[in-house]
Amino acid sequence: MSQSQLSDFASSLYSGDLDDLSYISTGQVTPSASQHTFDSSFRRPDDPLPIPPLLKRVGPDRRKGFILYDTMSHNDFVDWWLETDYGRKSKLKWDSNRHTEIWNSYHQVAQGVDGAPKVMCKRCGKILEHPYTLSPNSTGKAQYHGTSTIQKHRKTAGCLRSEKGKKAEITNFLQREGEVSASIPFLQEDWEEDLLQFLTLNRLPFHLIEHPSFKRIINKARSAPSPPVIPSADTIRRRLGSLVKDRQQRILRTLPSSLKISIALDCWTSPFSQAFMAITGYFIDSDWVYREVLLGFKPLHGIHTGSYLSSVLIETLAEHNIEDKVFGLTTDNASNNKTLATSLQQALSDDTIITRIPCLAHVIQLSLNQLLTRIKAVPLNESAETRWTEKQSRLAQENAKQSQISSTLNKVRYLAIYVNASPQRRETFYNLQTTNMKIVPIQDVKTRWNSTFLMLRRAKRLRAIFSLFCTEYDCEEMLLSEQEWRQIDYLLYITEPFFDYTTQLSKTRDVTAHYVFKIYNKLFDHLERSQAQLRRKRVLWKKQMLEALEAGRSKLDEYYSQADDLRGNIYAISTMLAPVNKFKFFLSSDWDQKWRDTYRLAFKQALVPYQAQVRTSSRDLQSSLTIARPSSRLEEMLDGRDIQPRAFTDEISQYLDSDTVSVRPLTFWKEHQARFPAIAALTRDILSFPATGAGVERLFNTARDICHYRRGRMKSETIEALMMFLCTTKFDMEEQEATLLEKFFSQDELEATKEEREEKLSEVEVDPISDTEEQEDEPEDKPGDAIEVVIEDKPEDVPDERPSPTSEHSRPCSPSLPPTCTQTRASGRKRKSREDDIFEYH
Numbered sequence: 001m002s003q004s005q006l007s008d009f010a011s012s013l014y015s016g017d018l019d020d021l022s023y024i025s026t027g028q029v030t031p032s033a034s035q036h037t038f039d040s041s042f043r044r045p046d047d048p049l050p051i052p053p054l055l056k057r058v059g060p061d062r063r064k065g066f067i068l069y070d071t072m073s074h075n076d077f078v079d080w081w082l083e084t085d086y087g088r089k090s091k092l093k094w095d096s097n098r099h100t101e102i103w104n105s106y107h108q109v110a111q112g113v114d115g116a117p118k119v120m121c122k123r124c125g126k127i128l129e130h131p132y133t134l135s136p137n138s139t140g141k142a143q144y145h146g147t148s149t150i151q152k153h154r155k156t157a158g159c160l161r162s163e164k165g166k167k168a169e170i171t172n173f174l175q176r177e178g179e180v181s182a183s184i185p186f187l188q189e190d191w192e193e194d195l196l197q198f199l200t201l202n203r204l205p206f207h208l209i210e211h212p213s214f215k216r217i218i219n220k221a222r223s224a225p226s227p228p229v230i231p232s233a234d235t236i237r238r239r240l241g242s243l244v245k246d247r248q249q250r251i252l253r254t255l256p257s258s259l260k261i262s263i264a265l266d267c268w269t270s271p272f273s274q275a276f277m278a279i280t281g282y283f284i285d286s287d288w289v290y291r292e293v294l295l296g297f298k299p300l301h302g303i304h305t306g307s308y309l310s311s312v313l314i315e316t317l318a319e320h321n322i323e324d325k326v327f328g329l330t331t332d333n334a335s336n337n338k339t340l341a342t343s344l345q346q347a348l349s350d351d352t353i354i355t356r357i358p359c360l361a362h363v364i365q366l367s368l369n370q371l372l373t374r375i376k377a378v379p380l381n382e383s384a385e386t387r388w389t390e391k392q393s394r395l396a397q398e399n400a401k402q403s404q405i406s407s408t409l410n411k412v413r414y415l416a417i418y419v420n421a422s423p424q425r426r427e428t429f430y431n432l433q434t435t436n437m438k439i440v441p442i443q444d445v446k447t448r449w450n451s452t453f454l455m456l457r458r459a460k461r462l463r464a465i466f467s468l469f470c471t472e473y474d475c476e477e478m479l480l481s482e483q484e485w486r487q488i489d490y491l492l493y494i495t496e497p498f499f500d501y502t503t504q505l506s507k508t509r510d511v512t513a514h515y516v517f518k519i520y521n522k523l524f525d526h527l528e529r530s531q532a533q534l535r536r537k538r539v540l541w542k543k544q545m546l547e548a549l550e551a552g553r554s555k556l557d558e559y560y561s562q563a564d565d566l567r568g569n570i571y572a573i574s575t576m577l578a579p580v581n582k583f584k585f586f587l588s589s590d591w592d593q594k595w596r597d598t599y600r601l602a603f604k605q606a607l608v609p610y611q612a613q614v615r616t617s618s619r620d621l622q623s624s625l626t627i628a629r630p631s632s633r634l635e636e637m638l639d640g641r642d643i644q645p646r647a648f649t650d651e652i653s654q655y656l657d658s659d660t661v662s663v664r665p666l667t668f669w670k671e672h673q674a675r676f677p678a679i680a681a682l683t684r685d686i687l688s689f690p691a692t693g694a695g696v697e698r699l700f701n702t703a704r705d706i707c708h709y710r711r712g713r714m715k716s717e718t719i720e721a722l723m724m725f726l727c728t729t730k731f732d733m734e735e736q737e738a739t740l741l742e743k744f745f746s747q748d749e750l751e752a753t754k755e756e757r758e759e760k761l762s763e764v765e766v767d768p769i770s771d772t773e774e775q776e777d778e779p780e781d782k783p784g785d786a787i788e789v790v791i792e793d794k795p796e797d798v799p800d801e802r803p804s805p806t807s808e809h810s811r812p813c814s815p816s817l818p819p820t821c822t823q824t825r826a827s828g829r830k831r832k833s834r835e836d837d838i839f840e841y842h
Helices: 003-013 071-081 085-089 101-105 148-153 157-162 166-183 188-201 206-210 212-223 233-252 306-319 335-347 360-374 390-399 405-420 423-431 451-461 463-472 482-507 513-534 540-565 567-576 582-587 593-616 618-624 631-638 651-656 665-672 677-686 694-706 716-726 735-744 747-757
Strands: 066-068 106-111 117-121 127-129 134-136 142-144 261-269 275-284 290-300 326-331 355-358
Touching: 066 071, 066 117, 101 106, 101 148, 117 148, 127 148, 188 206, 206 212, 233 290, 233 716, 261 306, 261 694, 275 306, 275 677, 275 694, 275 716, 290 306, 290 694, 290 716, 306 335, 326 335, 335 355, 355 360, 355 567, 360 482, 360 513, 360 540, 390 405, 405 423, 405 451, 405 463, 405 482, 405 540, 423 463, 451 463, 451 482, 482 513, 482 540, 482 694, 513 540, 513 567, 567 582, 567 593, 567 677, 582 593, 582 651, 593 651, 593 677, 651 677, 665 677, 694 716
Parallel strands: 261 326, 326 355
Antiparallel strands: 066 106, 106 117, 117 127, 134 142, 261 275, 275 290
16 A cells, blocks of 8 residues: 555545534643653763773673773773763772782772772672772661672682682683684784783883794794693793702702712892892712702791701702702801801711801902991992982082092092983983993992992093083082092002902802912902002002001901811812812912921822722723823823823822813813822812802892882792792803893993993003102191001012013003012911012003
């Protein structure tokens, strides 16, 4: 039926007149009170508030009607929530610290319709009231819900049953994610955007995507036959623990069964006040490779007494079943470490004798610290200051009025703070430099070894820039005079050997025990030469430096004299075990006959138990030894060397009295272990102990990076596991990992690390102490200010290893210094002094 036909049909139905409807009342109808009139102002409610795409929708059902709060998307979430009905009339701190443990089991969410805060159980997904929302109590007064409800929920049967299916749900979720991602076409722009979001949200450096380990992960996933399953966080934690154990066992299996392991340890406190003790093991494996392994990074509690630390150490040794294999213990010189060694010896069997070795690097730093303390040059701050205040400006002006050595160092410190406290001043400082590598002054701190030397050396490199900068910024109170630069030269010259030996000992991955006597002697030579140079000076600050040198030498001599108290003269034996030394090291005039006899007897006594081992297991030992090729003897004959007869009466004479060989100890003993089986076995134990605990100190840099300020809630057990995993068999981060960690360093830490790596700088020309330099404009001391100095007799000739007066570091035609006598130290050893005129400089 068409539209026109419908109209005609409707008209025909009502063809009658309207009068036929007279029965209908024509009066106006009045609506009843129950009826409502139509309000013309009525309109439909607004559409739901749009949810930003970065926010994640969650929920117990497929509708996912709740919005997940995440710290990574905090700003987007809060901006959205404040526009919701609930957010406009209520206040809630979503990022507040939730210290209660129960919060680890819940997500914070908000209802997508009105923004009502809720929490969602991580186990079963149930939505509960947020503990920090208000509800009326029985009296009608509003109060917080509290955490009691969410704590009770975790114990319900329904929540507990969901735990069983959690693993399957994760697997299904990952499979669904893989199916969805497989249907989406790959776009390079989207891939790069995802990478960028991953780096920025997790506060990671951009350099990370170029790291080999990251590329290795991508390549492994690409080569998988099907997309690999992403494990959960708990799975990764369990995997971490198993990998740590496997790695330790694999390394310790390389320890020969009949040989010993040496221990080094130190304690450390994290930025979050968590205390740990790092325990490392050192040994020489069957292939004559020096191995370092982290045995434990144990959390500490309570007071760190020696007996308590000893119990932690014994527990760690028992975990690895090496209680009876400990040979030596290297620690710093804290008093509780002495008690630790005593308690450890008492707890172990009588057959195990522990030798405690003081850390040589720590001894060197104690001597240097004593030297700097005497001239008030030791820094007081534990970290570099980053703000320049009115108080510092006033102190800098007052410091400029002083004329002491300490005021010179303070000028350098104030200038370093002033430059680095402002980006504009730092940029100006950069622009004043013409070289490609831009550097800034650094500040020394008392927690970093050699930091004062590094600060002064950096200042010396920037001497010209210092003057330009102080002139441009009108800070004359920090401008150094010629005399103050001369004081810096003296300090650099005096402290440089301390820096050199500490740095080299810390960097080496080889055995170091045979260096101890040599380093002691070198430092004594340096200090005594410098003392002799300063004894004729009349200027007050030079006499103060003389006093500082005497204080530093006294502290060094204090620890050197204790070397004779170590069990079995271990330093002397380790010195002789180096083929470059042998017994000829003690045949110089530095040592009298008494000590030569003592050390040779000690060597013979130390060898007795190893000779017994060789006799009882000679057949097995001989089968595993590498015999030297006969051609080596022909090479010796052709080189014209003095050939010793083959028929030696015993190993001791055969080795100790033969010619020295300039070769690494472990290389030598790997080639000659068949010729000297007993001494080779002795070498494995004696040379295993580290002369320093520098390896442990390196660990703490890694631990500091793990304990990042954004990971303040990380458990001590997790920190221990991460440290055990990160430390490789060489007991340090690989070079690439170490470079990556530097991305997290502060500006001052980066500059200090950069300066420390520059071991020898050609552009830094330090003018050491000179006899001919006494300046006319420097006032002489008054008679009452004279310092009483004991003049020693003339020294003997200088050994060949020392620089001659005509070397490039000395000044020809320099006047000789007063004679000094051959002296005897507290240890009883006699040593020669060298001619002091070899240190004549302008």
